[in-house]
Amino acid sequence: MISLYKIEDVGKYRIKPDKTKIAVELRGTSEDEKPTTINGKGIDNGSVFIEIDTGNVYFFDLESGEWNEV
Numbered sequence: 001m002i003s004l005y006k007i008e009d010v011g012k013y014r015i016k017p018d019k020t021k022i023a024v025e026l027r028g029t030s031e032d033e034k035p036t037t038i039n040g041k042g043i044d045n046g047s048v049f050i051e052i053d054t055g056n057v058y059f060f061d062l063e064s065g066e067w068n069e070v
Contacts, residue, residue, distance in 0.1 A: 002028035002035065021062070022047075029053045034067040036060075 005025045021044035026035070030051045036043055045062035058067040 002026055002032050004038070021045075024048075026050070027052050030056065034058065036065060 003026070005027055020041055022038060022041045023044045024038060024047045026047070026049045028034075028049065028051065030053055034049050042062075043060050045060060047060040049058040049060070049067055050056075051058075057070045059070060060066075061068050
């Protein structure tokens with residue numbers, strides 16, 4: 001199960017007038033599928049996913065659309 005710990009409306013912090021992207025911090029297990037959308041909005045560059053069972057940390061790369069382990 002994935003838990004959402006932080007969500008920021010990127011429109012407030014960066015120039016994205018259509019507000020179609022959100023910056024998030026997510027936590028889940030290594031078996032959880034890392035999402036690329038939440039509530040119909042795309043996940044923004046630099047969003048974070050922490051695997052609570054392994055301690056691995058991933059950042060979302062908007063250009064490739066992939067989660068990359070740090």
